[in-house]
Amino acid sequence: MKKLPEQVKRLAAVFVIFLSSVLLIRAYAVPAALKDTDIHRRTAVERETARRPVYAGYTACRDCHDDVFTSRKKGYHRNLSCETCHGPGQKHADDPEATKPIVPRERSFCPVCHTYDPSRPTGFPQVNPSTHNPLKPCITCHNPHNPEPPEAPHECSACHGEIAGMKGLSSHALLDCTVCHTTPEGHKLTPRAVMPSKPEDREFCGRCHRKGAEEKDAPKVDLATHGEKYLCWQCHYPHLPEGMK
Amino acid sequence: MNPEFLHKLAELVPQVEGFIYPNEIEIHWSILIVLYPYLTGLVAGAFILASLVKVFTVKEVQPVYRLSLLTALAFLLIAPLPLLLHLGNPLRSYEIFLTPNLSSAMAMFGFVYAWYLMVVLLLEIWFDYRKDLITWANESKFPMNFVYRILSLFSKDLTDEAIAFDKKAIRVITIIGIPSAFLLHGYVGFIFGSVKANPWWSSVLIPVVFLFSAIVSGIAMVLLLYMIITPLRGKPLDMPCLDRIASFLFYAVIVDFTLEGLDFIHRLYESEESIKILSKLVMNKLFVSLVIIQVLLGMLVPLFSMAAAKAFRFNEELRKLSYFVAAILIQLGIFATRWNIVVGGQLFSKSFLGLTAYKMEVMGLEGLLVGIAVLIMPFCVLAVLLKLMSPWKTAEEHAAGG
Amino acid sequence: MNRRKFLKAAALAVPAAAVPGLAQKALAAAAVTAYDPTKHLYGMGIEINKCIGCGRCMEACKAENNVPKEPFFFRTWVERYTLKNGHGGLAVEGIKPGELKPPAAGGEHHTLKSFFVPKLCNQCQRPPCVQVCPVGATFSTEDGVVLVDSERCIGCRYCIQACPYGARYLHPVTSTADKCTFCYHRVVKGLLPACVEVCPAQARVFGDFKSKADPLVRFRRMHMLHILKPHLNTEPKVLYADLDGEVR
Incomplete structure (x- = not known):
């Protein structure tokens, strides 16, 4: 076998020294806390877990304020957390005397949720704050823990502002909601569980719109040939029947 | 918290077009990360040029062999710097060696880099220079003789056998080196190409495109350096060498152009969900840097200039001029390529619904000045290397010249 | 005498309210030691047609998790989508809590519908961010929550690039990546994440995939579900009910 050239030995020595020192340092000189992934994960989880909550959670409030809980039980705000309005409360729960949660009484607070906005789901109670009893704080009429309106909303627009707004501009503006919908009383309390009715046959719209109907201003169609198997509102949007651009 | 930084973000808000996710207002990978693939690309390209001499025995390129190796080394030494500067917590960078996450493309950086630096580049340079280092050590005065002795690892063997072994070793290393250079830069491309969240980056072609643009930029850089340094040394340019490099450069640009064209056409033809926002990106935000600088100035004009030199049989002076202009434009174009990939990939929202803006700061760690400094540093390193281990002063010349 | 009055009296009698403080600590300690992460796999359900866009989740999240107040850093946020008549008419915007303004009317097309989409980290089962983190931070x-070790994150921001949902940001104080943790520190104590706690419309439902009876189970049974960017195969654990296909 040929002798290894001198330069290879030198190089090999350099490499061996370098690699072995790197490996040895990594194995022995570097503390486990720096290179052990399990330790890292565990300490990170512990650190995360040890963080103190800022919001105490609704059960913490109930421990002391059970009276408020009882009064809220049946109201529209029954599913709200106290801290939704009163702000983070862990400090108050830790030391009730030293820190008090916020009590929003100003008129600007409730509209954050209850200002009319067309993107809000229909059925969510919304008002126009500039016309709805201006300047009065909301809490003069509404008890936020049980926000029963002074009188039950007879106007559907209290919750269906978007539809009301659209209908108001349409040729159906003068029709009351109740012309087409019958609304069980339960709808006002549990809106999603008890739904109002919708017209169930073509003849309903036909009362005004079929050929020969008495209503003078309503456009007429021949129910026998127009639309066939569809109900009218499956194509025409009754709240804006002019159709849309 | 730095109020200036917040102010900067606030200034960007009105420049947003359409919708971006709120966290997307901050461009996270800026000028420094543009420099990183640019620098590594030069490394890979310069090395490939050097290996042409040894593996494919392209004799004409011999005059730039050592220059290419040293260029590769100089740029490789600086390449990690922009990465390091860009980290939020640079002092923790050692973690990448202590707890590398094996599923992370980026974690492999340390290993690919170490492999390329130590096993390929340094070894090849050492074997190539060993004989000269020994000679220089014998001829220099203190302290330089000592430096050369350390660099030669106190090797003394100048027998024909030993020299022959050096040559053989260089050949073997180069053969390993070519795939390693491919790995080094293909890997950088993979860092981007594997981000499935980002359609501008996510493409199997990206590593290949990176690779070929790297070869283009590296060859052009060595060509430039050779054309600048040789007159400075008062020596004539070796025209056959220049012509040969230029023709390699020409073919490399053709391949690169084809690949990028393929990527472009493929995207356009597949026309996936992201195509709308990407066309907006190209037509709006990247028009100058992509269409004008990268494609027109960085590819088509150099191609034309080099093709014209060949086709119309320019005389020497005109050829030199056309090569020189082509090489400069190619540098500009490849830098724009890196910019368009790195910054361009962050200028559109991952919601595909809007575009954001990037405003480079002048001062500051992620600013223009630091970027320029990082860009100049490899040349300083190269100057030192050239001084220390002259590629021209070979042992023979030295002996002859006294 | 209810507990409130008792506590008031106790606070006067016992120095510096030591009783509730201690009790709380003992409770917390007990909860933590008893906690077994292998028995849980957390997820969240979001009911699009309940969200009212009030933004209280965004505020609560920032308060609970020390997220910078400035509007460039969010662990959770709410978007408003507005679909117009005609093909491809879509407008999206981020909302600012308490500053809700109706979507800009006008344009040539009539608005068909408009709705809010709460967003947060999807706590993917196959998280791209975890895949790319070079140091495993x-x-x-x-229990299925993606966390960031802020003492190891080197701030390379590869995870921010890799997240398809824009859920991550670089915390400007620590220079480390930050994101929603499902309020991990609350959840292990049996509390709800802050955003779920304060949501006045119950648009957010928090639960456990490993539980047989909990709100998430019902949520999954009762709704047609959708996840964001399913083609990326990240397997999100944030599920959306009644989500429009336009949402990205």
Whole structure:
């Protein structure tokens, strides 16, 4: 076998020294806390877990304020957390005397949720704050823990502002909601569980719109040939029947 | 918290077009990360040029062999710097060696880099220079003789056998080196190409495109350096060498152009969900840097200039001029390529619904000045290397010249 | 005498309210030691047609998790989508809590519908952010939450690039990546994440995939579900009910 050239030995020595020192340092000189992934994960989880909550959670409030809980039980705000309005409360729960949660009484607070906005789901109670009893704080009429309106909303627009707004501009503006919908009383309390009715046959719209109907201003169609198997509102949007651009 | 930084973000808000996710207002990978693939690309390209001499025995390129190796080394030494500067917590960078996450493309950086630096580049340079280092050590005065002795690892063997072994070793290393250079830069491309969240980056072609643009930029850089340094040394340019490099450069640009064209056409033809926002990106935000600088100035004009030199049989002076202009434009174009990939990939929202803006700061760690400094540093390193281990002063010349 | 009055009296009698403080600590300690992460796999349900866009989740999240107040850093946020008549008419905007303004009317097309989409980290089962972190500073816990180890994150921001949902940001104080943790520190104590706690419309439902009876189970049974960017195969654990296909 040929002798290894001198330069290879030198190089090999350099490499061996370098690699072995790197490996040895990594194995022995570097503390486990720096290179052990399990330790890292565990300490990170512990650190995360040890963080103190800022919001105490609704059960913490109930421990002391059970009276408020009882009064809220049946109201529209029954599913709200106290801290939704009163702000983070862990400090108050830790030391009730030293820190008090916020009590929003100003008129600007409730509209954050209850200002009319067309993107809000229909059925969510919304008002126009500039016309709805201006300047009065909301809490003069509404008890936020049980926000029963002074009188039950007879106007559907209290919750269906978007539809009301659209209908108001349409040729159906003068029709009351109740012309087409019958609304069980339960709808006002549990809106999603008890739904109002919708017209169930073509003849309903036909009362005004079929050929020969008495209503003078309503456009007429021949129910026998127009639309066939569809109900009218499956194509025409009754709240804006002019159709849309 | 730095109020200036917040102010900067606030200034960007009105420049947003359409919708971006709120966290997307901050461009996270800026000028420094543009420099990183640019620098590594030069490394890979310069090395490939050097290996042409040894593996494919392209004799004409011999005059730039050592220059290419040293260029590769100089740029490789600086390449990690922009990465390091860009980290939020640079002092923790050692973690990448202590707890590398094996599923992370980026974690492999340390290993690919170490492999390329130590096993390929340094070894090849050492074997190539060993004989000269020994000679220089014998001829220099203190302290330089000592430096050369350390660099030669106190090797003394100048027998024909030993020299022959050096040559053989260089050949073997180069053969390993070519795939390693491919790995080094293909890997950088993979860092981007594997981000499935980002359609501008996510493409199997990206590593290949990176690779070929790297070869283009590296060859052009060595060509430039050779054309600048040789007159400075008062020596004539070796025209056959220049012509040969230029023709390699020409073919490399053709391949690169084809690949990028393929990527472009493929995207356009597949026309996936992201195509709308990407066309907006190209037509709006990247028009100058992509269409004008990268494609027109960085590819088509150099191609034309080099093709014209060949086709119309320019005389020497005109050829030199056309090569020189082509090489400069190619540098500009490849830098724009890196910019368009790195910054361009962050200028559109991952919601595909809007575009954001990037405003480079002048001062500051992620600013223009630091970027320029990082860009100049490899040349300083190269100057030192050239001084220390002259590629021209070979042992023979030295002996002859006294 | 209810507990409130008792506590008031106690606070006067016992120095510096030591009783509730201690009791709380003992409770917390007990909850933590008893906690077994292998028995849980957390997820969230979001009911699009309940969200009212009030933004209280965004505020609560920032308060609970020390997220910078400035509007460039969010662990959770709410978007408003507005679909117009005609093909491809879509407008999206981020909302600012308490500053809700109706979507800009006008344009040539009539608005068909408009709705809010709460967003947060999807706590993917196959998280791209975890895959790319070079030092393993971000990881999935056994109970399915992706956390960032802020003492190891080097701030390379590869995870921010890799997240398809824009859920991550670089915390400007620590220069480390930050994101929603499902309020991990609350959840292990049996509390709800802050955003779920304060949501006045119950648009957010928090639960456990490993539980047989909990709100998330019902949520999954009762709704047609959708996840964001399913083609990326990240397997999100944030599920959306009644989500429009336009949402990205």
